[in-house]
Amino acid sequence: MQYSQKVLDHFMHPHNVGKMENPDATATEGSPACGDQVTVYLKVDEEKKTIDDISFLSYGCASNIATASIITDLAKGKTLDEAKAITWKDAMEALDGLPPVKVHCSVLAADTLQTAISNYEIAHGLKEVPNFGKDTIVEELKKIIYPQVGEDIVTLKMVKYVGFTDGEVLIDMNMQSFDTWRENVAEEIREHLEKYPEVKHIQINFP
Amino acid sequence: MNGKIYLDNCVTTPTAPEVVEAMQPYFNSQFWFPGTFISTGEATNAALAGFRKTVADSLHASPEEIHFTSGGTLANNIAIKGILGAHSNQGRHLIVSVVDYPDLLTNAAYFENQGFSVTYLEPDSEGFVSAAKLQSALRPDTILFMTTIVNHVVGTIQPIAEYKEVLAKAGHKVFFHADAGQAYGKLPLDADALGVDTLSVSAHKIHGPQGVGALYVRQGTKLAPLIHGVNRFDPLQNGGISIALLAGFAKAVELTFADLDATVRHLRGLSDYLLERLEASIPDIELNGPRGEQRACHNINVSIAYIEGEAITMMLDQYGITVATGSACASQGLKPNYVLMAMGKNHIQSHGSIKFTLSRYTTREDIDFTVAKLAEIAAALRARSPLYQTKTDLEK
Numbered sequence: 001m002q003y004s005q006k007v008l009d010h011f012m013h014p015h016n017v018g019k020m021e022n023p024d025a026t027a028t029e030g031s032p033a034c035g036d037q038v039t040v041y042l043k044v045d046e047e048k049k050t051i052d053d054i055s056f057l058s059y060g061c062a063s064n065i066a067t068a069s070i071i072t073d074l075a076k077g078k079t080l081d082e083a084k085a086i087t088w089k090d091a092m093e094a095l096d097g098l099p100p101v102k103v104h105c106s107v108l109a110a111d112t113l114q115t116a117i118s119n120y121e122i123a124h125g126l127k128e129v130p131n132f133g134k135d136t137i138v139e140e141l142k143k144i145i146y147p148q149v150g151e152d153i154v155t156l157k158m159v160k161y162v163g164f165t166d167g168e169v170l171i172d173m174n175m176q177s178f179d180t181w182r183e184n185v186a187e188e189i190r191e192h193l194e195k196y197p198e199v200k201h202i203q204i205n206f207p
Numbered sequence: 208m209n210g211k212i213y214l215d216n217c218v219t220t221p222t223a224p225e226v227v228e229a230m231q232p233y234f235n236s237q238f239w240f241p242g243t244f245i246s247t248g249e250a251t252n253a254a255l256a257g258f259r260k261t262v263a264d265s266l267h268a269s270p271e272e273i274h275f276t277s278g279g280t281l282a283n284n285i286a287i288k289g290i291l292g293a294h295s296n297q298g299r300h301l302i303v304s305v306v307d308y309p310d311l312l313t314n315a316a317y318f319e320n321q322g323f324s325v326t327y328l329e330p331d332s333e334g335f336v337s338a339a340k341l342q343s344a345l346r347p348d349t350i351l352f353m354t355t356i357v358n359h360v361v362g363t364i365q366p367i368a369e370y371k372e373v374l375a376k377a378g379h380k381v382f383f384h385a386d387a388g389q390a391y392g393k394l395p396l397d398a399d400a401l402g403v404d405t406l407s408v409s410a411h412k413i414h415g416p417q418g419v420g421a422l423y424v425r426q427g428t429k430l431a432p433l434i435h436g437v438n439r440f441d442p443l444q445n446g447g448i449s450i451a452l453l454a455g456f457a458k459a460v461e462l463t464f465a466d467l468d469a470t471v472r473h474l475r476g477l478s479d480y481l482l483e484r485l486e487a488s489i490p491d492i493e494l495n496g497p498r499g500e501q502r503a504c505h506n507i508n509v510s511i512a513y514i515e516g517e518a519i520t521m522m523l524d525q526y527g528i529t530v531a532t533g534s535a536c537a538s539q540g541l542k543p544n545y546v547l548m549a550m551g552k553n554h555i556q557s558h559g560s561i562k563f564t565l566s567r568y569t570t571r572e573d574i575d576f577t578v579a580k581l582a583e584i585a586a587a588l589r590a591r592s593p594l595y596q597t598k599t600d601l602e603k
Contacts (some may be wrong), residue, residue, distance in 0.1 A: 003521075011518070012525060017591050032594060035515055035535045035543070039593040057593040059516035061536035065591065101541060114307040147541060184541055 003062060004096035005013040010066035015073050016055045025120035029112040034191060036060035036110055038068050040116040046124070049080045054135035056112075057059075070094045075113055081127075084117055086110060099148030107143050107152070132198040135163045140192040141171075147181055158185075167200030169193055175206055182206060211527040212573045216412075216505060217359055217389055217564035218531070220521045222455070223414040228312045229458035230416065233451035240439055240447065252452055255440065258457035262421050265464045266406070267397040274422045274443040275453055279388045282422035283310040285443050286405035289430025290351055290382045291318060297380070298350035304328040304336040305362075306546045308386045310407075315353070324376035332551050333497040334361045338369035345373070351382045356396075357389035358531065359544035359561065361496030362506025363396065370552050371402030382428075388412055392470065393461040398423045405430075408451070414567065415459030418499040419452035463567075470567065475504040477574065482507050484578040489585050495547060495560060507563045508533075510547075510556040513595035514588040519561055528577050533560035555594070 003011070020026075021040035030037040034037055037060065043053035054076050056068040071091050075083045088110040090097050098106060121127040130136065139163070142154045154175075161172035171189060175182050188206050193199050213221065218223060233254075241255060244246015256270065263270040270590055276282040277360060278315060286399055291301075303315045305327045310537045326344040328336050354365055367385065374381050385406045387396060392413040398406055405428065409420040422443065424430060436445035438452075485492055491512040496502055511519065516532025533544030543557035552560075563577075589595040 008521075008525075011521065014591065019596050028593060032558070035554065035558045037593055038597075057591055057596055058594045059513070059594045061516050061534070062521040064515070064536070066519060101539075182541060 001097040001101070002019065003066075003099070003102075006094070006096045007066040007098065008071075009096065009154075010069040011062040014056075014065055014069035016069065017057070017106060018055050019057060020053065020055045025123065027112050027115035027119055028110050029115060031191060032059060036064045036105060038064065038066075038109055038112040040072070040112045041114050042120060044080065046122055051075050051078055051080065051083055060105065062100070063098055064108065067091050067098070067106040068112070069138075070107075071109040071113050072094055079195075080117055080121070084114065086113065089100070098150070100145075101147040103150035104145040104147065106162060108143055112145055128134040131132075134162055135191065136163050136196070137164055137169060137171075141189065143192060144188045146174050147184065149157055153185060167198060169199055170204045170205075171203070172205045177206070211529065212577055213529045214563045214565060214570075214573070214577065215529045215531050216566040217562070219411045219417060220414045220566050221464055221568060222411075222416055223459060223567075225372045225462060226415055226455040226458045229449040230455040233449075233454045240450070244472055247427070251471055253332060255453065258453045261457040261460050262408075263555045265391075265396075265460045266423055268423050269426065269460040272398070272423055272426055274424060274441050275448055275456075276407075276422055276441075276444045277418055277448060279386070279407050279412075279420045281542065282306075282309050282407035282409075282420045283384075283386055284314065285351065285430065285433045286384050286407060287311070287314045287318075287351070287353065287445070288433045289302055290405065290428075291323070292431025293429045294350055294382065295323075297345075298348035299323045300326070300346050302326045302328065302341060302349060302352045304330060304346050304354065305549045306330045306334055306355070306360070307353065308359050308388065311353045311355060311386060321461065327581065330363075330388065330546075330549055333501075334358050334363035334546065334550050335497070335501075336365055336478065338366050338373045340502075341370055342373045345377050345381065346352075347379065349377070349381050351384060353384045353386070354391070355386045355586070357387075357503040357506075358496070358546060359389050359394060359543060361508045361550070362389070362503035363496050364501050364503060365388070366402050366512055367403075374402065385487060389503060389506075392460075392467070393505055394471065395467060395475065398425070410456035410459055413459050413463045416452045416455040417455045419449065421456070438521055449578070449595070454566050471504050473567065474569075477571070478507050478563075480502060480571060481563060481565070481574045481578070482509075484574060485581070488578050489584040493556075495550070495552065495556070505565045505567075508560060510552065510560045512555070512586055513559045513592045515584060517559055517582055518558075519581070520590055523577070523603060526576075526580045528580060530577075531562040531564075532558075533562065 023041035024040045024044045028039040039057040054072045058065045058068045088106040091106040160174045163170035239247040239251045259270045263273045328340045383403045385403045391408040406423040411417040440448045495508040516534030517536040535543045547557040
C-alpha cells in the first residue's frame, strides 16, 4: 500500500492551509477519536456567489492532509453551485488515487467543504435548514467507506434497511460474521449519526 | 545503512556483518543436513551442537532444553499448543494479559474457540500486569499462564519473579510460558531461575538472521508435537531448518552476550539520551510506560499531543528515518494501538504515539538528527492542526 506522488506532494506542502480570520462560513467534520478531523474556512463573494478564498486545518494522517489540500484547490474560485458538485471521487482522482483504507479521508474532506457551503447558504437565507429524516441517514451512510474496497457501504449494498422513528435509528447491515471491518463500520455509522440532536438511539443489526 | 536511520528495531534488526560472514560457509561448502556415521552429516551434527550450546548458555539453560525453530511465532505456537495438547486433561483454563504479544493473544482466542476458558488480565497505566491479578485469576482448572516479559509496545518489564512465586503456591501445576522476543539480549535471562516451563526467543531481534528462533523447554516438560514430519534437526520442529541461519543465530548470540552488561548499558544510555532530547525539544510530549530501570533499555514510546502519528512517521520517512506509531491510521485494521488503549490512554494519545526502538548500531548523531527533524515536523503539523488551534485560541 503506497501513496501516489501527488498525495505526498500535497501532504508535505499542503495548499491553502491555516486558520482564516473572519471567514464567511466554516465547518468542522470528523473527530479526534477517529484520528481525523478537518476544518474548512470560506470567504464568499456575496454578489457573484464565488469562493474567493478557502483554507483548512487538519488533524490526521498524510492522506487526510492531502485530501483537504486538494479539495481547497478544487473549490477555490468556483461558484457555490460549481463547488457543490465537487465529490470525494473528484478529490481522489485529482490525487491520482488513494489506497482503499484511506478513501474515507477524501470523503471527510469533501464532506467538510459541503457542510461549509451549506452553512453559508443557511446563514444567508439561500436555503432552509433541512429536516432530519430517513433521507438524511441514507445521505450519511453514503459517506461511510468500506475500507476493504474503498467504496461506500450504500453503493456496495451493505445496508439492507434503514428506519427512523421517534429518535430511534434502526439499520440492518449485510456484513458477514467473519468480516473484520464490522466493528469499524458500526463505529463510523454511530459517529456520523450521533452528531444530529434528533438521533436519540442507534441500533445496528448484523446477520 | 545507506544513510538511513532505522529506529524500529523491535520489529527486526539489521543483520550484523559478522553474522552474515558466519553464515557464508553453510550456504556454500558446509550445506549438509545432520546425519550419522558419514563425515558430512556428522560435521553438521557437531556444528549444530555448538550453536545449541551457545544459545543455551545465553539463557543459562542446558543444550537439551534448547529447540531451534523457524522463528519466535513458531516457537510460541509449539509451546502453547504443545502444552495444551499434552496436558488439557488436567484443566482447560488459561490466563494471559490483554497487553501481551499478538502470538499469545491469538493463541488464547484460538483455544477460547475450542472451548477453553480464558482470563484476560488488565495492566496498570504503565503497562504492568501485577502478580496479585494473576493470583486472583488462578482457578483449580488453570493449566497455563502466558506472559510477554518485555512489552513490545512500551517496553514494560513484567514482574516475572513475582509470577513465579504466585504460580509455585497455586497448589497444582500451572504451566508458565514466556515470550522473550523483546527481552532477549536486553536483560539477563536465566530460564531456570525465571521459573518458566517454556520460553521463546528470536534471532532477528538481536542482529541475527530473519527466520530462525529457539524455544526453551524445561527438562522433563512434555509437549504434544505441533508439526509432524521427518526428524532432521529437532523433534519439536520436524522438517528442515536452515543450518546457515542457525550459524547466524549463534553468532548474533555471541556478539550480544559476550558482554551483555555493556550491550544493555549502551542501549540504556542511548534511550535515556533520546528521552531527554525529546522532552527538551518538543512541548506537550509524554512518555508512555514506565521511566527508568523497569523499562527495557531499547524502547522509548511517547505521545505527541495535537497531531497524528501516521503523518509524523510519513514525514520522518521523507528524511530517511524509520519509526513506528500506534495510530489507527497507520494500522491495517484502522484501530488505535491495543496496548496503549488498555493502559488507559485515550484515542488522541494513541494516534499521536511514536515508538523508537534502538539497536547496537544506533548513534547519538542518529538521535540528534531524528529529534531535530521531529521537532520541526511536530511544529509544522501543529500549525495545521485544528486541535492545536483550539488550544492556542483558548490560551489567548
